[in-house]
Amino acid sequence: MKQTLLVKHAVGGRMFIDSDKQAVPYSVVQHGEGWKFTVSIPWSGAIEELLACKNELNVFIFQEFDDQPTLKTWYYVKDGSVEYDSDQASLTIIADSRIEYYPHLYSS
Amino acid sequence: MIKVFPAASRYSADLGWLRSHPSFSFGEYYDPNRTGFSVMRVCNDDYLAPGRGFGAHPHSDMEIVSIVLNGQIRHEDNLGNSVVSSFGEVQRMSAGSGVIHTEFNASAEEELRLLQLWFMPKERGVTPSYEASRFDTGKLHNALLPVVSDESSEQVAWIGQNMTIYLSKLEQGKQLSYAPGSKDRKLFLYIIEGQLGAHGETLAAGDTAHIEQVSDLELTAAEQAFFMLIDLP
Secondary structure, three states: OEEEEEEEEOOOOOEEEEOOOOOOOEEEEEEOOEEEEEEEOOOOHHHHHHHHOOOOEEEEEEEEOOOOOOEEEEEEOOOOOEEEEOOOOEEEEEEOEEEEEOHHHOOO | OEEEEOHHHOOOEEOOOEEEEEOOOEOOEOOOOOOOEOOEEEEEEEEEOOOOEEEEEEEOOOEEEEEEEEOEEEEEEOOOOEEEEEOOEEEEEEOOOOEEEEEEEOOOOOOEEEEEEEEOOOOOOOOOEEEEEEOOHHHHEOOOEEEEEOOOEOOEEEOOOOOEEEEEEEOOOOEEEEOOOOOOOEEEEEEEEEEEEEOOEEEEOOOEEEEEOOOOEEEEEEEEEEEEEEEEO
């Protein structure tokens, strides 16, 4: 199974983080009723833009399998709970809720 | 005060199956000076090839309006809605805490042209909702017809923002005037077809105008004009 973390701008889809293109260690754990992402990533212009757009983020985990359809999980970041720790080179994102969906189940 | 953005100054994208003319930054097109107007964030004039469209994707905390100009759009979402709309119909989605949806050209033969409009909501985190409404296209004639508003009615879709979207088809030489509730309101004008005079400027198809501090807006059709006027906070 291949798992990819994506963080995109919700208005039009500008990509800020794509773990498929940039090796970024990350974890996602239950945090209260939501989820907490911790991403080890160096400071960059993309992170600066991400923080500027922290109220308009789409956060995804894509899980691609050999023997079953891709599962996409989208996380809702309601109040811009997004912080960057320069000392740790670590980005934290708190998501309030999530929706899992299989794209192939929607008609095309 | 009126600021005109000519169609020729707009970014355009041609992906083969999609020709898009965004008035504001969208996707890979990013201009920090053109990210929106008032609560309006997106105004895309899109042409979709038959059978093609946007696969399943999420939205949140955005009021999204699709106005079909030609052809048919099929919307499907995780709320259980599956709706086909054509000219004379409007789709409104309040994305709130999150919705997954698709949008496709429902026709196998005809191109789809639609206006995709996104607005920041008055309130974040609301329960997602969707609505398709139908307006009387005959009432567009020489009048400003409200089609989406926070003051909704049978033929006016509701929206979670203090705003109203009007459509109009104005005959050559005819005039309309619009008085926003106060001079603090902002007006967004988009010419779909034809030529329209507004506040001393002449706008052609694809042109947009941002209008502020106006108590009475005079609109005159230099030639038969089909246009959209949005009254914003």
